[in-house]
Amino acid sequence: MVLLGIDRINEPDTAALLSGGRLGVISAASGLASCMRFPIDILNEKFRVSAIFSPEHGPRGVAGPGERVPGGIDRATGLPVFSLFEDFVSLDGSQAPLSGSALSGIDRF
Numbered sequence: 001m002v003l004l005g006i007d008r009i010n011e012p013d014t015a016a017l018l019s020g021g022r023l024g025v026i027s028a029a030s031g032l033a034s035c036m037r038f039p040i041d042i043l044n045e046k047f048r049v050s051a052i053f054s055p056e057h058g059p060r061g062v063a064g065p066g067e068r069v070p071g072g073i074d075r076a077t078g079l080p081v082f083s084l085f086e087d088f089v090s091l092d093g094s095q096a097p098l099s100g101s102a103l104s105g106i107d108r109f
Contacts, residue, residue: 006031009046018043021107024048026084029061044077050105052077056085085091 008014027039040059043049052074057063059074059081073080082102 004034006033006042008034010040014045016058018047018108020048022048022105024051024053024109025049026104026105026109027059027061028055031059039083040074040077040079044079049077049079052081053102053109054081055083058083073076082109 008020023043025040025043028099029038031039033039035043038060039048040052052059056065057067068083068085071080073079075082
């Protein structure tokens with residue numbers, strides 16, 4: 001049987017790696033757990049997720065092909081979203097490469 005990484009979060013070794021730190025989740029809308037839920041939601045229920053980093057289409061697939069994905073707040077979790085598509089677009093709408101400040105609250109990905 002093949003398990004997706006997100007489906008292994010209840011295994012002791014995996015849970016130990018994710019516990020106790022501030023997580024940054026890199027995920028796209030195409031990333032789903034076997035139960036058809038977004039990994040962002042599952043991880044946020046069990047661990048301390050601090051931010052979402054997402055490529056094209058955004059973390060929930062609301063942006064169209066090639067459309068800029070601005071940073072913002074994920075409505076379902078209230079977490080900040082940082083775009084990894086093309087140039088980073090910050091929460092205030094300005095464009096710049098992903099900065100150290102976006103990573104400063106993250107202990108692990």
